Amino acid sequence: MRFGATILDADGLRLSAEEKAFFRDVNPFGFILFARNIDNADQIRALCDDFRNAVGRDAPITTDQEGGRVQRLRAPLAREWLPPLDHVTRAGQGATRALYLRYRLIAHELHGLGIDSNCAPMVDLTFPDTHDFLRNRCYGSDPDTVSALGRAAAQAHLDGGVLPVLKHIPGHGRATLDSHYALPRTSAALEDLEARDFVPFKALNDLPLGMTAHVVYDVLDDSPATLSPKVMGYIRNKIGFGGLIMTDDISMKALSGSLTEIAKASLAAGCDVILHCNGTLTERAEVARAAGEMTQAAQARAEAALDARKPPMDIDIPACEAELKTLMGGQVYG
Numbered sequence: 131m132r133f134g135a136t137i138l139d140a141d142g143l144r145l146s147a148e149e150k151a152f153f154r155d156v157n158p159f160g161f162i163l164f165a166r167n168i169d170n171a172d173q174i175r176a177l178c179d180d181f182r183n184a185v186g187r188d189a190p191i192t193t194d195q196e197g198g199r200v201q202r203l204r205a206p207l208a209r210e211w212l213p214p215l216d217h218v219t220r221a222g223q224g225a226t227r228a229l230y231l232r233y234r235l236i237a238h239e240l241h242g243l244g245i246d247s248n249c250a251p252m253v254d255l256t257f258p259d260t261h262d263f264l265r266n267r268c269y270g271s272d273p274d275t276v277s278a279l280g281r282a283a284a285q286a287h288l289d290g291g292v293l294p295v296l297k298h299i300p301g302h303g304r305a306t307l308d309s310h311y312a313l314p315r316t317s318a319a320l321e322d323l324e325a326r327d328f329v330p331f332k333a334l335n336d337l338p339l340g341m342t343a344h345v346v347y348d349v350l351d352d353s354p355a356t357l358s359p360k361v362m363g364y365i366r367n368k369i370g371f372g373g374l375i376m377t378d379d380i381s382m383k384a385l386s387g388s389l390t391e392i393a394k395a396s397l398a399a400g401c402d403v404i405l406h407c408n409g410t411l412t413e414r415a416e417v418a419r420a421a422g423e424m425t426q427a428a429q430a431r432a433e434a435a436l437d438a439r440k441p442p443m444d445i446d447i448p449a450c451e452a453e454l455k456t457l458m459g460g461q462v463y464g
Contacts, residue, residue: 178244192247237290273329291442301327315346362400
């Protein structure tokens with residue numbers, strides 16, 4: 131049986147009987163957790179069990195645990211991190227190792243709670259006019275440096291038994307609008323995008339999972355990447371990303387139209403999976419109906435991604451923390 135072409139969320143701390151029945155029927159590929167789904171360690175593990183029991187398999191469960199402003203798990207459940215850009219800046223020449231250790235510790239925290247994916251690394255570049263909603267979540271402005279940092283962060287997740295999600299393909303850094311509320315676009319020339327923005331995504335095109343950018347690239351198409359066959363084709367054929375591609379949340383205001391229209395257009399453009407967040411059960415059902423089951427190609431990419439999910443390697447937590455503290459000059463956490 132093929133997976134449903136969706137990643138969905140839940141209303142609260144445990145699944146209702148109605149949610150369990152719904153997930154059993156539509157069989158989403160995976161699930162995503164938000165702050166409203168998080169209270170304590172035992173509750174999170176129980177909710178993860180609810181999700182997996184509902185679909186009868188070890189479905190991937192992801193969240194947004196970048197650190198800084200964007201982290202769903204907070205103290206005392208998890209460490210409170212500096213924003214990624216501050217972390218990298220403070221670490222200086224030791225930034226690659228420092229970012230590896232940061233995300234290795236994050237992966238350890240997530241895996242221990244039953245969460246086996248994380249929406250990171252985010253390898254969008256910073257520019258002088260990058261919107262504030264994104265800026266300090268980035269790792270820097272130099273494409274080669276960000277590529278190396280992104281690789282370290284991705285490997286840290288994989289070493290910790292957590293699937294990384296590369297975002298936001300093919301690059302969100304030039305956006306001067308917050309895509310949660312409006313549709314950003316860039317008029318940058320293709321040669322500039324290829325020389326800078328697209329470089330980290332090409333360098334990390336072997337990662338198992340990726341997430342689209344709700345951004346219009348004028349030189350490629352008049353539609354945002356998520357809805358554009360031209361941009362999605364470019365991502366596959368020029369950037370060379372071979373993993374499973376999920377949309378960014380289709381409820382964000384950057385995309386216009388009904389949920390059904392957006393879901394169908396995203397899949398027609400070449401996305402593999404629809405990520406839908408923060409909706410009612412009725413809205414989730416609408417998305418699931420519109421998305422249906424994965425295509426044969428998407429199913430193959432989904433299975434390959436799941437094959438990349440390995441048991442975590444052993445880790446010496448005190449040694450990691452001590453090394454990170456040294457690299458960071460003592461200030462590790464926010």
